[in-house]
Amino acid sequence: GAVVSQHPSRVICKSGTSVKIECRSLDFQATTMFWYRQFPKKSLMLMATSNEGSKATYEQGVEKDKFLINHASLTLSTLTVTSAHPEDSSFYICSASGTGTNTEAFFGQGTRLTVV
């Protein structure tokens, strides 16, 4: 299947700093990418939908100024956690889809963010 690469896989940062997470589709063009967050033993929760060349669409309760999403090309979307706090510590996962419906989503390996 297609490959989605997420980087970094783990990051530790200090409170108040910003962290950027990259999501790349390596062998297909992803018109849409999704960002999820997962707390321990909990479900993946959709944070936002990222469309190439346009503004991201955020789910209710997700602060767009805190979680900045950029989808500048058909193979790269970035999520920047700004002014990170310990409660932002979580597992962040991206997924990417090609064009059209009825295509499976391909997930990155996830990024474990720890804010200290």
Added chain:
Amino acid sequence: SQKIEQNSEALNIQEGKTATLTCNYTNYSPAYLQWYRQDPGRGPVFLLLIRENEKEKRKERLKVTFDTTLKQSLFHITASQPADSATYLCALDMDGYNKLIFGAGTRLAVHP
């Protein structure tokens, strides 16, 4: 809003038996229902997709059923192996564009 329930927090079975996992949802049926496997500290891996108008789908030792009247999907792993031990996630794709709503997952442990 759509709620998804997956049965029991953990399912323990003996190697060689069939594991059956349940996914129930509350509101209108999705265009597609998907099953994923997730290992600790990793992203989900796609297993099977079933459409709203399909009753059953198979892939090797895996079988998925979809009953839109009961609002339920069952996921079966036959001849289970210890390597099948993982968390299995049910996900609803309401309109076919992979914007997924996930259940909390069922942790499966297959014992030798």
